[in-house]
Amino acid sequence: MTSSLYIINPAADFPTYFGAEILLATGRRPGVMMADLSSTTVAALAPRDFSIEISDEGVAPVDFDHDADWIAITGKVSQRRRMIAIADEFRRRGKKVIIGGPYASLSPDHLREHCDVLVSGEMEEIAEEFFADLRAGRPRDRYIGDKPSLATSPVPRWDLYPNHRAMLGAVQTSRGCPFECEFCDVIQYLGRKQRHKPIANVLAELDALWAHGFRATFLADDNFTAYRAHCKELLAAMAHWRRDGHPMDFVTQISIDATRDTELMDMLVEAGVHQVFIGIETPNLESLRETGKRQNLKIDIVGEVQKLIDRGISVMGGMIVGFDHDGPDVFSQQYEFAMSTPIPIFSLGALMASEATPLFDRITREGRLLQGTVETQAVPWGSNIRPVTMSMEELNEGLHNLCNALYAPSAFGERMLNFIDAFGRARGPSDATIPDASSFREIEQEAVQIAADVRKLGGAEGRMWNKVWGAALRKPETVKIVARIMFQYAQARHMFDRGNYWEPQLAFAPPRREVLATAAVA
Numbered sequence: 001m002t003s004s005l006y007i008i009n010p011a012a013d014f015p016t017y018f019g020a021e022i023l024l025a026t027g028r029r030p031g032v033m034m035a036d037l038s039s040t041t042v043a044a045l046a047p048r049d050f051s052i053e054i055s056d057e058g059v060a061p062v063d064f065d066h067d068a069d070w071i072a073i074t075g076k077v078s079q080r081r082r083m084i085a086i087a088d089e090f091r092r093r094g095k096k097v098i099i100g101g102p103y104a105s106l107s108p109d110h111l112r113e114h115c116d117v118l119v120s121g122e123m124e125e126i127a128e129e130f131f132a133d134l135r136a137g138r139p140r141d142r143y144i145g146d147k148p149s150l151a152t153s154p155v156p157r158w159d160l161y162p163n164h165r166a167m168l169g170a171v172q173t174s175r176g177c178p179f180e181c182e183f184c185d186v187i188q189y190l191g192r193k194q195r196h197k198p199i200a201n202v203l204a205e206l207d208a209l210w211a212h213g214f215r216a217t218f219l220a221d222d223n224f225t226a227y228r229a230h231c232k233e234l235l236a237a238m239a240h241w242r243r244d245g246h247p248m249d250f251v252t253q254i255s256i257d258a259t260r261d262t263e264l265m266d267m268l269v270e271a272g273v274h275q276v277f278i279g280i281e282t283p284n285l286e287s288l289r290e291t292g293k294r295q296n297l298k299i300d301i302v303g304e305v306q307k308l309i310d311r312g313i314s315v316m317g318g319m320i321v322g323f324d325h326d327g328p329d330v331f332s333q334q335y336e337f338a339m340s341t342p343i344p345i346f347s348l349g350a351l352m353a354s355e356a357t358p359l360f361d362r363i364t365r366e367g368r369l370l371q372g373t374v375e376t377q378a379v380p381w382g383s384n385i386r387p388v389t390m391s392m393e394e395l396n397e398g399l400h401n402l403c404n405a406l407y408a409p410s411a412f413g414e415r416m417l418n419f420i421d422a423f424g425r426a427r428g429p430s431d432a433t434i435p436d437a438s439s440f441r442e443i444e445q446e447a448v449q450i451a452a453d454v455r456k457l458g459g460a461e462g463r464m465w466n467k468v469w470g471a472a473l474r475k476p477e478t479v480k481i482v483a484r485i486m487f488q489y490a491q492a493r494h495m496f497d498r499g500n501y502w503e504p505q506l507a508f509a510p511p512r513r514e515v516l517a518t519a520a521v522a
Contacts, residue, residue, distance in 0.1 A: 003135050004051035006068035007043055009036040010075050010082035011057040014379055015495040017347040020167065022450055022494040031443050032058040034218045035166035038074040038101055040156030045127040052160060059165040064089055070134060074101035077354065087114040106185055106356045121145030124152040150175065150197035155205050158212045165443055168251065169214035171205045173197050173234060177222045179255070182291045185354040186222045196230050199237050210246050213441060219252035226255065228264060238271040251275045257295045259304040269312050274481060276308065279318040283337040284330060287323035302341050309342050312424035314481050317343045321402070322351035322395050324388045331398035335405050342418040344485050348403050350383035350395055381499050404503050407492055413464035416485065420471045420478050432477035451486035457493065
């Protein structure tokens with residue numbers, strides 16, 4: 001007996017810093033920043049006699065008339081409302097619904113009443129039993145996966161995915177993180193012991209992504225450089241793979257402590273890792289101690305970030321306000337800190353107590369957990385924690401002002417010019433040329449046009465764009481990454497607009513260094 005499965009990755013409940021909703025907002029076909037690993041991996045775990053179709057709602061609408069035997073929905077907390085809405089609509093139509101993924105693993109009780117089958121945890125070790133039960137038409141109402149070896153994780157079914165509308169491919173090279181940040185939910189369902197995918201398997205997945213047209217890929221690790229010896233072995237293999245005719249660019253997440261290893265930074269560059277996200281969180285040392293982010297203590301964060309950019313690795317920074325040790329002056333502190341760095345893009349948010357985290361347990365014990373608020377730090381508005389040192393109104397207003405200040409054209413432009421000036425200077429002169437955009441895929445060409453259209457947002461944006469783009473053209477090795485960052489800026493501005501968060505004025509004193517006023521225009 002064969003079965004059919006319609007696997008759905010729902011749209012996010014709201015635009016996020018690292019989404020691509022700006023595509024649809026500017027009259028283009030919808031698309032996503034990163035191709036979805038969850039749906040394609042589940043499809044790869046299914047027996048080949050199953051009939052499977054994948055729907056990524058960030059790319060195309062869900063087909064509520066689909067005739068599949070089973071509707072399988074995955075998703076994160078930032079997709080929670082849409083997951084539930086889709087599940088309820090299919091069940092209203094008489095369909096059997098399965099829900100799994102990160103949110104189902106962390107908050108199963110919130111989803112139990114919305115599905116017929118709930119899958120928590122990782123799926124590799126339970127897949128055989130799960131799909132056998134589906135084929136027999138007698139699945140249990142709950143399956144709980146453990147923490148399998150990643151050698152058992154198959155190459156995702158990219159042949160079933162709308163790759164043409166995703167900017168980045170995705171490969172997961174490890175699961176888990178050895179750190180103990182109080183607010184982080186990763187270790188709650190993936191564990192503190194980091195498990196690594198065999199390097200040969202990673203390269204096989206890269207081959208598959210290359211064959212499907214991807215030329216940039218997100219390495220979906222929560223801490224790519226946590227285990228230095230393994231990371232260096234993988235980077236060496238990736239560098240060899242790139243030299244063997246696969247000039248792929250990579251984006252990933254690392255910890256700031258990776259900058260203590262000069263060889264590691266150089267190997268990141270050689271392997272094509274040209275952009276990284278770092279959870280900087282705050283310059284407030286007491287807040288770092290409070291949340292257990294010890295790896296960010298006893299270092300000069302600005303100086304360590306500079307090391308990466310000097311080598312040709314751009315940095316995106318995570319920034320959080322609302323720790324118990326944050327006073328009302330934290331917003332100006334964060335602004336001054338950010339403006340001292342060459343980091344153009346910061347994801348800003350208030351501290352959030354995600355379910356199943358130590359922070360959630362502590363805030364609940366203290367009676368400070370607020371109900372009915374947003375549940376994710378993927379957006380800057382709202383928190384589910386009653387602050388200690390300020391009112392909720394002060395927290396929201398301060399964060400609102402900080403977003404406006406850091407993304408004001410003059411402030412953003414200053415950081416961009418500092419970034420361009422520093423990018424790759426430790427490696428000496430480059431023979432790079434300006435890339436030919438005509439060779440890009442359609443969605444990449446659209447992203448470049450959106451980046452160019454930032455100049456049309458207003459007079460200040462136009463002046464900023466002219467100076468930044470002129471500086472990039474004079475340093476061709478920065479053109480591709482500057483275009484990507486400008487797209488991210490456009491997405492952030494769209495997110496602020498959708499959240500009624502954007503007001504075109506600085507909320508803090510303007511930067512002391514008038515870089516934009518003196519920069520030459522190409």
